[in-house]
Amino acid sequence: MLTICDCGGQKPTPHPRVPLGLVSEHQVRKELGKINRAIPPREGTFKKVLVPGAGTEAAAAPTVRGGTGAEVGRGAPSRAAGPAGQHEGTGRGAASPAGKVPRDLTMSLYCRIAFRGKSFCCYRLLSTYVTKTRYLFELKEDDDACKKAQQTGTFYLFHSLAPLLQTSEHRYLVPRFSLSELERLLSKFGQNAQRIEDSVLIGCSEQHEAWFALDLGLNSSSSTHASLPKSEMETELKGSFIELRKALFQLNPVDSSLLFTAQSLLHWHDGHQFCSRSGQPTKKNMAGSKRVCPSNKIIYYPQMAPVVITLVSDGTRCLLARQSSFPKGLYSALAGFCDMGESVEEAVRREVAEEVGLELERLQYSASQHWPFPNSSLMIACHATVKPGQTEIQVNLRELEAAAWFSYAEVAAALKRKGTYIQQQNQSFPFSVPPKLAIAHQLIKEWVEKHACSSLPD
Numbered sequence: 001m002l003t004i005c006d007c008g009g010q011k012p013t014p015h016p017r018v019p020l021g022l023v024s025e026h027q028v029r030k031e032l033g034k035i036n037r038a039i040p041p042r043e044g045t046f047k048k049v050l051v052p053g054a055g056t057e058a059a060a061a062p063t064v065r066g067g068t069g070a071e072v073g074r075g076a077p078s079r080a081a082g083p084a085g086q087h088e089g090t091g092r093g094a095a096s097p098a099g100k101v102p103r104d105l106t107m108s109l110y111c112r113i114a115f116r117g118k119s120f121c122c123y124r125l126l127s128t129y130v131t132k133t134r135y136l137f138e139l140k141e142d143d144d145a146c147k148k149a150q151q152t153g154t155f156y157l158f159h160s161l162a163p164l165l166q167t168s169e170h171r172y173l174v175p176r177f178s179l180s181e182l183e184r185l186l187s188k189f190g191q192n193a194q195r196i197e198d199s200v201l202i203g204c205s206e207q208h209e210a211w212f213a214l215d216l217g218l219n220s221s222s223s224t225h226a227s228l229p230k231s232e233m234e235t236e237l238k239g240s241f242i243e244l245r246k247a248l249f250q251l252n253p254v255d256s257s258l259l260f261t262a263q264s265l266l267h268w269h270d271g272h273q274f275c276s277r278s279g280q281p282t283k284k285n286m287a288g289s290k291r292v293c294p295s296n297k298i299i300y301y302p303q304m305a306p307v308v309i310t311l312v313s314d315g316t317r318c319l320l321a322r323q324s325s326f327p328k329g330l331y332s333a334l335a336g337f338c339d340m341g342e343s344v345e346e347a348v349r350r351e352v353a354e355e356v357g358l359e360l361e362r363l364q365y366s367a368s369q370h371w372p373f374p375n376s377s378l379m380i381a382c383h384a385t386v387k388p389g390q391t392e393i394q395v396n397l398r399e400l401e402a403a404a405w406f407s408y409a410e411v412a413a414a415l416k417r418k419g420t421y422i423q424q425q426n427q428s429f430p431f432s433v434p435p436k437l438a439i440a441h442q443l444i445k446e447w448v449e450k451h452a453c454s455s456l457p458d
């Protein structure tokens with residue numbers, strides 16, 4: 001296959017050879033016009049155009065930087081839009097000067113015409129998501145590419161695992177800094193720009209702007225970097241380093257998800273600076289997707305602990321529980337870490353039996369979530385139904401403070417924060433459920449919605 005792609009500013013690989021004598025410029029222009037009509041003009045949706053039949057994908061990656069598949073047609077100058085001239089080009093997004101057919105595009109068209117017998121369905125368009133994923137994969141694998149990406153990337157800053165946030169009308173904004181801004185900052189605090197190598201890759205934009213996170217408060221074993229003074233940095237950066245758990249409810253979901261990833265990765269690196277076999281300092285790769293012990297080459301990868309979280313129902317009520325550490329009145333679904341060797345199903349059955357003494361009959365997977373507190377967990381959320389007639393709860397007081405069955409009306413009210421009250425240690429507290437961001441909330445919401453639907457008259 002021959003590819004036109006945005007390969008993130010990397011050096012283009014040469015095209016497979018195509019016999020140039022096969023097609024005339026007129027044919028190329030005509031094909032451009034067809035592509036213009038065939039590709040829906042949704043900017044940012046498609047990035048790669050794979051043309052069947054010539055070479056392998058790996059062998060072909062010429063760059064049309066910043067140009068999406070849609071732009072290839074839409075942005076092409078009018079002279080390139082084919083002899084019919086229906087497509088008045090704007091020049092926007094075109095990868096070549098007006099009137100010239102972009103070289104990479106020409107190449108693909110030569111191939112396309114050469115394989116003209118095949119239908120348009122043979123053309124595979126890789127989505128922005130796929131190109132983004134492949135770009136991130138490359139940055140994780142290739143230290144040089146990752147270092148290069150830092151030059152155009154942006155950085156989230158942390159201090160001792162607390163992200164830098166700025167306040168705006170009861171919400172938190174998460175500022176990002178360019179490499180040059182970061183270098184200036186480090187130099188102002190008497191630090192070497194080499195510290196930037198302690199940063200970890202946490203994602204990228206659709207335009208392949210890589211995002212990194214750097215903790216200015218943690219020390220790394222492999223560097224001599226000292227922790228930078230928190231309050232002076234806050235003044236300089238016009239923000240505050242706020243514990244992520246406290247900031248959670250004033251962040252938008254996209255920011256919180258990125259900060260979850262960033263904090264978890266930074267935390268993992270902080271706790272894995274030495275090889276458990278040799279005792280020697282381990283070395284992080286540029287992206288922070290692994291650490292290697294230089295003496296014995298053991299590779300350490302960031303890990304999450306699998307946790308099952310289950311909303312148990314008896315058909316009409318759902319079972320919620322609380323630990324003494326929860327805020328007063330808050331009840332949640334049953335959660336617990338998976339034991340070594342267990343399947344998700346086994347872990348769910350064991351946890352429910354252990355914590356509330358019930359046996360499950362049916363189990364249904366719902367969704368999953370990465371949860372960074374206190375260490376990275378992969379939350380695997382399920383709905384379950386108890387065996388008929390087995391509804392008597394026996395609370396394991398070593399695990400839980402209380403557990404109870406709640407009716408649809410009670411749970412629906414708690415979701416809407418229209419508090420029912422609940423008795424706890426001879427006091428009454430508003431009954432509440434975990435906040436929206438937590439997967440426990442999603443499970444409870446799903447149960448309420450399902451219950452509402454099933455109780456509707458046919």
Ligand SMILES: NC(=O)C1=CN([C@@H]2O[C@H](COP(=O)(O)OP(=O)(O)OC[C@H]3O[C@@H](n4cnc5c(N)ncnc54)[C@H](OP(=O)(O)O)[C@@H]3O)[C@@H](O)[C@H]2O)C=CC1
Pocket residue numbers: 305307309323332335336337338369371373374375377379434437438439440441
């Ligand atoms: N996002 C969400 O909706 C929710 C997330 N959670 C998360 O799920 C996780 C488990 O919940 P829960 O069981 O209630 O949590 P707890 O924090 O009560 O942990 C229960 C027990 O597990 C032990 N433990 C800690 N880490 C591990 C591990 N990696 N593997 C095995 N055991 C471990 C603890 O030991 P020790 O004595 O060392 O503390 C503790 O005895 C927690 O991280 C919690 O934050 C829970 C509910 C909702």
